[in-house]
Each structure stands twice: as structure tokens, then as C-alpha cells.
Amino acid sequence: MLNLENYYIPLDRWIQTFVEWIAFNFRPAFLVIKWPIEGLLRLIQDGLLAMPPLLFLVVFTALAWWLAGRGLAIFTALSLVLLMLIGVWPESMTTLALIATAIVICVLIGIPTGILCARSDTAWRIVRPVLDVMQTTPSFVYLIPVVMLFGVGTVPGAVAVVVVAVPPLIRFTNLGIRMVDRELIEAGVAFGATERQLLWEVQLPQALPTILGGLNQTVLMAMVMAVIVAMIGAEGLGLVVLQGLGRLDVGRAAVGGIGIVLLAIILDRLTQAMANRERREEMSARPGLRAVLGGMFRGSRPALPEEAIEKTHGR
Amino acid sequence: MTDRIEIRNLFKIFGKHPEDSLRRLREGATKETLLAETGSVLGVDNVSLNVPKGSISVIMGLSGSGKSTLARCVNRILEPDGGQILLDGEDITCCSPDQMREIRRHRISMVFQNFGLLPNKTVIENVGFGLKLRGMSERERQRKAEEMLEVVGLSAWGSHLPASLSGGMRQRVGLARALATEADVLIMDEAFSALDPLIRSEMQDELLRLQTRLHKTVLFITHDFQEALRLGTRIAIMADGALIREGAPQEIVEDPRSEYVAGFTRGVDRARLFDAQSIMRTDERDGFRLDKKGRVESWRKEGGPSMDFMTVNLEDKLIEIARRARSGRPIAVIDDTGRFCGHIPQDALLAGIAGAGDATPKSETKEPVA
Structure with a gap:
């Protein structure tokens, strides 16, 4: 055995x-x-x-704003300040x-x-x-x-x-x-x-x-x-x-x-x-650069399907 | 008319050992035994087909008939397993990958069912796609792409992304992209099948309009027999990977030769397909009096010569003739020079439109056909 x-x-x-x-x-x-x-x-x-911490804070907040919008920018700024404190x-x-x-x-x-x-x-x-x-x-x-x-x-x-x-x-x-x-x-x-x-x-x-x-x-x-x-x-x-x-x-x-x-x-x-x-x-339908610029000059943003998506993403 | 593409005994087999399968087929195996014994699927079964230069040749078949596979073998997106494909007399099945790439860049282009547009690139970049692959400079590409967008009527949309265009517009972009390379051969794989019926017929008109200007050699794949009739100079019907009927649209409707093909032709609107030539009687003049040059002078009524008759051209469709016809007014068919070719009795016109029996035999009895 x-x-x-x-x-x-x-x-x-x-x-x-x-x-x-x-x-x-x-x-x-x-x-x-x-x-x-x-x-x-x-x-x-x-x-x-x-890098001076404040400069870092500004750069990172700007990056967050550009990539993800205002919400994350505020969160980033507050968090970084907290990390310093x-x-x-x-x-x-x-x-x-x-x-x-x-x-x-x-x-x-x-x-x-x-x-x-x-x-x-x-x-x-x-x-x-x-x-x-x-x-x-x-x-x-x-x-x-x-x-x-x-x-x-x-x-x-x-x-x-x-x-x-x-x-x-x-x-x-x-x-x-x-x-x-x-x-x-x-x-x-x-x-x-x-x-x-x-x-x-x-x-x-x-x-x-x-x-x-x-x-x-x-x-x-x-x-x-x-x-x-x-x-x-x-x-x-x-x-x-x-x-x-x-x-x-x-x-x-x-x-x-x-x-x-x-x-x-x-x-x-x-x-x-x-x-x-x-x-x-x-x-989604991203309008051409010209359309976006045109809309900005007319003082209104073109209605985009993106906005609906943005909402669901909670931006 | 010379042939731009000549397909000779083409085979395409989906399976592990195509050479072995091909040998079995040559030894007499059928599609079914091949599937049962080797598990290989015969995609294209010994198809030979000529595509004349400057024509729209339609390959029509239901899904799974191998029509798209055949089309993809022509530019070797799929590798054929047997047979030859001659492009302007030159066999491209033995071209090297580099040669094949050159052929795809300059001589054969393609339009796809779901458009095949790059969603991250603007319309104008999509149109210039083939030119970019070819290594054309940015400026020249832009110029050429703008020109092509104008041809398909989308000049204003160059900076948009494909997603913001409707289906019909997207396919116009696909068409512009294919035309931009100035390839003479266009493979259109179910190009209009994904479009709404109205847009589809609009695109068919557009293609016919472009064709009168550009004279491309188009290989058009479709599952829709009506579309095939509307576009095709020649129609090839495929079933189960094999070519079962090939000919001009009228020929096929007139003589389907098999029950399978007859199934498609039965519902055809003959009035729009057939012309005066196909139903006219040439056996006698039916009282028309001609001058020395063979032109119609008058029509002999009971009371004496009368001018109360109508003339139609050889190529006039039955629907137009029917629209103009009046009871008791005889119809004379003339050619382009005005010479008398035959006449159309009213019963023949009605029979031609209804497709009663087998239309009306061209030059036989005057008796109305049952």
C-alpha cells in the first residue's frame, strides 16, 4: 500500500x-x-x-479640474491641504x-x-x-x-x-x-x-x-x-x-x-x-472644434449628449 | 466590354486543413460530406465570375450564402484556398503581401456594411484614411478629402465625428473614403443594408448618379433582390457558397431557371424592370405605314390613314408606356434614329406588366396569352 x-x-x-x-x-x-x-x-x-507644497496643490487641482471637473478639483484641494495640516x-x-x-x-x-x-x-x-x-x-x-x-x-x-x-x-x-x-x-x-x-x-x-x-x-x-x-x-x-x-x-x-x-x-x-x-x-457625438468655439462665442454651449453622461457619472 | 476582375474556380474553406479539404472536394466530396468528415465549412464553392469594367455587378444571396466571403477573397482580406482572381488579367492570388498592399492602396477599395469608420477621427480624417496609409502629405490629403466630401455632398461636415452623423451620411463618408484612393474597383459589402428603406433608396440613386460620372467597376454585395435589380448591370445569385444564376436583371426575371431563383423573381415589379423591347411584336406591322427610311408615317384606321398613335423608345420601361397609353391608340416602338422596330398590342402590355404566364414571347402568336 x-x-x-x-x-x-x-x-x-x-x-x-x-x-x-x-x-x-x-x-x-x-x-x-x-x-x-x-x-x-x-x-x-x-x-x-x-516643489513648494502650495505650487503642487495648484498644479494638481488644475489637473483634476481639467480631467474630471469641479467636484474632483475641490476634493483634491481640500485633501491636499489636509495632508499638509x-x-x-x-x-x-x-x-x-x-x-x-x-x-x-x-x-x-x-x-x-x-x-x-x-x-x-x-x-x-x-x-x-x-x-x-x-x-x-x-x-x-x-x-x-x-x-x-x-x-x-x-x-x-x-x-x-x-x-x-x-x-x-x-x-x-x-x-x-x-x-x-x-x-x-x-x-x-x-x-x-x-x-x-x-x-x-x-x-x-x-x-x-x-x-x-x-x-x-x-x-x-x-x-x-x-x-x-x-x-x-x-x-x-x-x-x-x-x-x-x-x-x-x-x-x-x-x-x-x-x-x-x-x-x-x-x-x-x-x-x-x-x-x-x-x-x-x-x-458620443462630440461636435467639431469649430462648433464648440462657435458655441462659446455665442455665449451658449451646444447641447451635447455628453452632458447626460456627465450627470450619470456624477461630475 | 473587357473584364476588370475575373474569378476562376474560387474555393474558400473554413477549417483546419483547407488543402486536404480541397483535395477531397476535387475527388468528388460534397459540401455535406466535407462538413461531416472533416468539420470544415465550404464558404465559396467553385465560383467563376466575370466583372466587366465600368459595370455594377451585384452578388446577391441570403445570409450564409458566401457572398461576403467571396467579396473578401477578391481583395484577399480572406485568403482563397483554391482558384484564381485576375485583376486586369493579372493573377493576384499569388501576389506577395507587399504587392497586395499596393493593390489595396491604389486599385481596390471597399465600403462596409456598418461603415467601418474610425470613431475617434473626424469625417475628413476618415475620408483621408486610405491616403494617409499610403503616406500622402497632410495638405494634399486634406485637399483630396475635401474634394471627395463635396462629391458626396458632405462638405459642411468635415470637422465632425462620425457619431454625430446619421446612418446615410456615415455611409456617404464610407463611400467618399473609398473613392478618395481613386481605386477603380469598389467592393461594396452590403453597403446600404444597414440603412432605413428611404435612405437606402436615396443612396442607391446616389450611387447610380456617381456611377454615370465616375465609371468605377463596382462589386456590390446585397441580400436584397430589389436592390440588385435596381443597381446591377449584371446579377450573380449565390446559394450555399455556389453561384447558381448569373445574368442581366431582365434575363434572370424572364427565365429564373430554378425554383430557388424564381422565389426571388416572383414579387418583382416587372413594369419598372422590363422595357418596350422585351414585349414588342415584330412579326407584322399592325397597320403602321412606314416611309422609305423605315420611320412611321401613319396608322391605317378603318376610315383611312390616321395620326392617332403613340411611339415609344426601345428602352422605355413598361410603367412609362402604360402611363401614356390610351385605349384604341396603337403603340409603335422606334429606335434612337426613329426607325420602326415593332409594335405593342395592349394585351401584350398588360401581360408584360402582370407577368402573366411567362411574360409574352417576343415574336410569336398574336393571340392573347392566357
Whole structure:
């Protein structure tokens, strides 16, 4: 009789050995990966911290107004003022820099990978299970190999954030391109588009709203992970929470938490507004530039179906 | 009239191993056995068809008959699995992708059922789409696109997005886009099928109007027999992937040859389709007196020669003749030079309109047809 209790596969030890072996033999490779991330992170962080908080507030509020309208602009301004008043401004900027860095790298990796997956079924068959594993693995499980391979600190934190945040962008890019109306693809081919022209003229513009939807998901994942990576020494709001927990300082932890929530809402709404904006322009009757300008000069806005949509979106 | 496109023994098979399926077909397998044995669907079944230069050739068939598949094989959006497609005598089934792209950019363009317009681009950008792919400069493209918008009567809409246009207007944009490349061959895949009936007939007139000016070679796909009759110089009827009847509209209505085709022709408004030539009698003059040049001089009434008769042209449709006809007034058919060709007795006119029996045989008995 086969008794499974007598058998044991030392999978844990194998993995440990494997990761150690990689860490030992491929250290230069990881340093090369780390280098541009570090540069980018430092650049963004120094920029944000050097910027006078009030200037930042004005710029961000204006951005929110332009992308999403008055409501979000007011919310953004109030939230940022609150972040200053509760004393977590520098930490917020560090977290923002961490997220921004991760997003840039996610875009650089995710969109090309998504495009590749959309165009080749073989690529998608390989990438898809990898994404499945990446998305079902609890996010803090990534922390250990990241520490072993990249060390501790904010830069390894950014690497962990990228690993967690990139899958939705790949999925949505793939989906967006695959969902483009067949007739539009046929039209492109029928008028003699090359593969590249088909991608840039037809597929990407049509897929853009979906890709931006994916970017929104990526931003949220990055936000969540940016807090968790405090455990491996990444600075920012996560660290505030972690310190609060360590000292059983509920107030301090709550302040960090509030900062995270406010930042997350702002980023979520901004990226969502970007995606909706694209979608709306595509779906509805946007009058020509001339018509809009004409309407402005006549002192009245042309009646747009967009306004109905705006209402449902609660702008 | 020379043929611009010649389709020879074309096969298109949807399935995993088209070559194998093709071999089976050549060995005598039928569509049904092919489906049962290999799971492959025969989309286009050995179709040969000529599209004369400067004509509107209609491919008519119900959905699933393979008409759109055939049309897509012509510009190789779908790859045919067997047979040849000659464009101006040159076989394009063996062209390289680069050559094919050049052909699509310059010689064959296409109009789509659901317009196929890019929703994020303005009307004028859509019209210039083919030219942009070709690498034409922005300014030249703009000029050309504006010109084409004027041809289809949408000059004022250039800066709008397609979504703000009605269906008919969108298809005009689709047409302008296809015309802008100056390709001689236009494939119109159910181009008017998504439009309301009134707009559809308006667009049909528009196409006929443009055609008298531009003389394109149009391959028009439709499921609507009325539309086929209205537009087609030639009509090809497809069913189950195969071509079952091909000919001029009048020929097909007059002699459907199969019960399937007769099903379409039965409800046809013959008065608008048939002309004087198709029903006139040429056996005798019916009392018309001609001069030396063969022109009608007078009509012999019981009392003596009379001028109380009417003349119609060979190409006049029955509906116009019926509109002008008066009881007791004989009808003489003349050609363009005024020469007498035949006459139309009233019973023949009525029979021609009603399609009683099999219309009226052209030159036989004077007896009214039952």
C-alpha cells in the first residue's frame, strides 16, 4: 500500500536554494535592473519634495479640474491641504513618487507585453498563466524574494510594486486590442495598412479607453502595494502606519491611513476620469472644434449628449 | 466590354486543413460530406465570375450564402484556398503581401456594411484614411478629402465625428473614403443594408448618379433582390457558397431557371424592370405605314390613314408606356434614329406588366396569352 505520509518533497528547501543561487550568481543583472528604477525614483521624489507644497496643490487641482471637473478639483484641494495640516506631507510625496515610478515602469512593460499578447495567441498562452499566478499570489509573498534579490529600501519596494501592479495593465491592453471591431480591422487592411499602421492608426486608438481602464486598476494595485512594501523598508505613508502599529500608536497609524485613503481616492478618480474621457469622446457625438468655439462665442454651449453622461457619472 | 476582375474556380474553406479539404472536394466530396468528415465549412464553392469594367455587378444571396466571403477573397482580406482572381488579367492570388498592399492602396477599395469608420477621427480624417496609409502629405490629403466630401455632398461636415452623423451620411463618408484612393474597383459589402428603406433608396440613386460620372467597376454585395435589380448591370445569385444564376436583371426575371431563383423573381415589379423591347411584336406591322427610311408615317384606321398613335423608345420601361397609353391608340416602338422596330398590342402590355404566364414571347402568336 502506498502511504503518502512516508514521502516528502522538500519543495521549500529547493526554492530557497534556487533563489539563493540566483541571488548569488545574477547579482549584477539585478543591479542593472535596479539602476534605472533608482534613478527615476530619485528624480521624481526630489522633484516632488523640492516643489513648494502650495505650487503642487495648484498644479494638481488644475489637473483634476481639467480631467474630471469641479467636484474632483475641490476634493483634491481640500485633501491636499489636509495632508499638509496633519503633518504627513513629505511622506505623501514619497509614496506618490514610489507610485509614479512604478506606474511609469508598469506602462513601459505592460503595454508592449499586452500588445504582443493581443497579436500572438502563443504569447498569450504563455503570459496568461503567469499573470494568473502573479495575481493570485498574496502580495506580501513577493517581499521575500525581492529582499533577497534587490535588498531592502524604497527601490526594492518599487520593484515589488511593479510586480504586483503590472498584470491588470497587460490584461486590459490585450483585451482592448482584441475587442476592436472586426470591421475596423478589415477596413484598415482593405485600405492597405501595414501591421504597424494597423496598430497605431486603428487598434491602439480604439483600445485606448480599455487600456486606461487597466491603468486605473494598476494605479490602485500600486497604491495598495506601496503601503505593504513599508515592511521591507520603503519609506512613505506605509511606514507611518507601520511605525504607528509597532508603537501601538493608534493616532499615528490612523494619520498614515487617512493620508493613504485620500491619495488613493484622488489617483483613482483622476485615472478613471482619463479613461472615461476617452470613452466619451469615442462613443458620443462630440461636435467639431469649430462648433464648440462657435458655441462659446455665442455665449451658449451646444447641447451635447455628453452632458447626460456627465450627470450619470456624477461630475 | 473587357473584364476588370475575373474569378476562376474560387474555393474558400473554413477549417483546419483547407488543402486536404480541397483535395477531397476535387475527388468528388460534397459540401455535406466535407462538413461531416472533416468539420470544415465550404464558404465559396467553385465560383467563376466575370466583372466587366465600368459595370455594377451585384452578388446577391441570403445570409450564409458566401457572398461576403467571396467579396473578401477578391481583395484577399480572406485568403482563397483554391482558384484564381485576375485583376486586369493579372493573377493576384499569388501576389506577395507587399504587392497586395499596393493593390489595396491604389486599385481596390471597399465600403462596409456598418461603415467601418474610425470613431475617434473626424469625417475628413476618415475620408483621408486610405491616403494617409499610403503616406500622402497632410495638405494634399486634406485637399483630396475635401474634394471627395463635396462629391458626396458632405462638405459642411468635415470637422465632425462620425457619431454625430446619421446612418446615410456615415455611409456617404464610407463611400467618399473609398473613392478618395481613386481605386477603380469598389467592393461594396452590403453597403446600404444597414440603412432605413428611404435612405437606402436615396443612396442607391446616389450611387447610380456617381456611377454615370465616375465609371468605377463596382462589386456590390446585397441580400436584397430589389436592390440588385435596381443597381446591377449584371446579377450573380449565390446559394450555399455556389453561384447558381448569373445574368442581366431582365434575363434572370424572364427565365429564373430554378425554383430557388424564381422565389426571388416572383414579387418583382416587372413594369419598372422590363422595357418596350422585351414585349414588342415584330412579326407584322399592325397597320403602321412606314416611309422609305423605315420611320412611321401613319396608322391605317378603318376610315383611312390616321395620326392617332403613340411611339415609344426601345428602352422605355413598361410603367412609362402604360402611363401614356390610351385605349384604341396603337403603340409603335422606334429606335434612337426613329426607325420602326415593332409594335405593342395592349394585351401584350398588360401581360408584360402582370407577368402573366411567362411574360409574352417576343415574336410569336398574336393571340392573347392566357
